[in-house]
Amino acid sequence: MSLLITGGTGYIGSHTVVELLKQNQSVIIVDNLVNSSIKVLDRIQTITGKTVTFIKADICDAKAMDAIFNEHKISAVVHFAGLKAVGESNEIPLTYYHNNVSGTITLLQIMAKHHVKSLVFSSSATVYGEDNQSPLDESMPTSATNPYGMTKLMIENILFDLAKSDPQWSIVCLRYFNPIGAHESGLIGENPHGIPNNLLPYVAQVAIGRLEQLQVFGDDYDTHDGTGVRDYIHVVDLALGHVQALAKLPQLTGCHAINLGTGNGTSVLEIVEKFEEISGKHIAYTIVSRRAGDLASVYAKADLAKSLLNWQAQRDLHTMIADTWRWQSQNPKGY
Ligand code: NAD
Ligand code: UFG
Numbered sequence: 001m002s003l004l005i006t007g008g009t010g011y012i013g014s015h016t017v018v019e020l021l022k023q024n025q026s027v028i029i030v031d032n033l034v035n036s037s038i039k040v041l042d043r044i045q046t047i048t049g050k051t052v053t054f055i056k057a058d059i060c061d062a063k064a065m066d067a068i069f070n071e072h073k074i075s076a077v078v079h080f081a082g083l084k085a086v087g088e089s090n091e092i093p094l095t096y097y098h099n100n101v102s103g104t105i106t107l108l109q110i111m112a113k114h115h116v117k118s119l120v121f122s123s124s125a126t127v128y129g130e131d132n133q134s135p136l137d138e139s140m141p142t143s144a145t146n147p148y149g150m151t152k153l154m155i156e157n158i159l160f161d162l163a164k165s166d167p168q169w170s171i172v173c174l175r176y177f178n179p180i181g182a183h184e185s186g187l188i189g190e191n192p193h194g195i196p197n198n199l200l201p202y203v204a205q206v207a208i209g210r211l212e213q214l215q216v217f218g219d220d221y222d223t224h225d226g227t228g229v230r231d232y233i234h235v236v237d238l239a240l241g242h243v244q245a246l247a248k249l250p251q252l253t254g255c256h257a258i259n260l261g262t263g264n265g266t267s268v269l270e271i272v273e274k275f276e277e278i279s280g281k282h283i284a285y286t287i288v289s290r291r292a293g294d295l296a297s298v299y300a301k302a303d304l305a306k307s308l309l310n311w312q313a314q315r316d317l318h319t320m321i322a323d324t325w326r327w328q329s330q331n332p333k334g335y
Pocket of ligand 1: 006007008009010011012013030031032033034035036057058059060079080081082083084099103122123124125176177178179
């Protein structure tokens with residue numbers, strides 16, 4: 001039996017594949033490479049000494065997905081495939097709804113047809129919307145402020161309805177906080193196309209000299225230094241959260257939403273300071289006005305993952321930034 005990993009050549013997917021291979025799991029990746037590089041596969045092999053089956057296909061392509069389930073014995077699916085840029089989702093909402101929501105429905109229909117009813121889904125802390133106070137816990141009301149967030153919320157709701165309709169499904173929606181860092185080998189990491197939207201890849205590219213200076217989006221938030229506070233989590237810890245979720249799935253019938261965060265908040269300026277200390281590079285920055293849609297402070301209550309999955313983040317901020325810097329300095333132009 002194999003695990004099917006949609007979006008497995010992407011940032012979080014590739015790190016999860018490494019951890020699954022390390023546990024001797026048989027893994028099949030399906031990815032259309034819209035936001036990832038085929039080179040990831042060689043890097044995964046170098047790290048693990050194991051090969052992984054790769055199928056280039058789109059999750060929206062029912063025929064191709066059906067063929068995968070016909071040809072392979074799949075026990076469970078980890079579903080990372082999706083588009084994830086908040087700003088872009090405002091510009092091309094139909095593309096986001098089609099790719100993320102319709103693509104997931106297609107995947108679920110094919111899974112049901114082949115009686116594969118175990119799923120781990122990549123959700124996001126974005127489903128907490130803007131009305132809840134951190135620490136955010138899973139019982140809080142959900143909402144969305146942009147099409148990307150809405151796709152995550154719609155998919156969660158679809159998954160809750162599906163599990164209600166058929167008790168054979170076991171589903172875990174993992175609500176990620178802010179994944180950063182890279183594998184300790186420096187061989188795989190986050191590889192954004194164009195100018196990064198997220199803080200860490202931006203800071204790393206300033207440090208390496210690809211970008212001139214960071215724009216800090218606002219220093220007048222109600223936080224200890226006025227800049228935005230987030231719950232950064234090492235991508236390998238996140239990957240291990242998926243390993244644990246898969247292990248616990250048989251006992252977790254129904255659909256469960258679970259935070260994957262550290263429970264700690266770090267400000268933008270703290271990140272800049274730590275990055276300078278670890279890389280030995282100066283990070284030039286300028287304070288500009290707030291970015292539309294940003295919140296002051298977002299961090300997790302991380303207790304449910306501990307009790308349901310026996311999982312807790314282990315890697316500290318120093319490791320997260322040191323690993324980000326190793327990846328960036330060894331791969332200054334990405335893959
Ligand atoms: P990523 O873009 O690196 O990985 C996603 C992968 O999915 C890519 O390899 C892409 O090529 C593939 N893909 C996209 N649409 C596809 C389709 N229709 N068919 C087949 N493959 C497709 O992103 P990531 O950071 O690894 O994120 C993985 C998942 O986690 C996404 O669903 C994302 O929304 C979610 N998530 C990410 C973050 C984050 O900050 N990185 C936070 C919360 C949730
Ligand atoms: N920031 C800057 N300058 C930048 C980029 C970011 O100051 O160039 C600040 C932001 O204002 C925020 C913090 O750095 O305070 C983190 O911003 P990111 O863009 O890295 O992360 P977000 O928390 O805004 O977004 C992340 C994911 C989204 C997800 C959201 C909610 O990238 O996909 O968390 O969970 F929707």
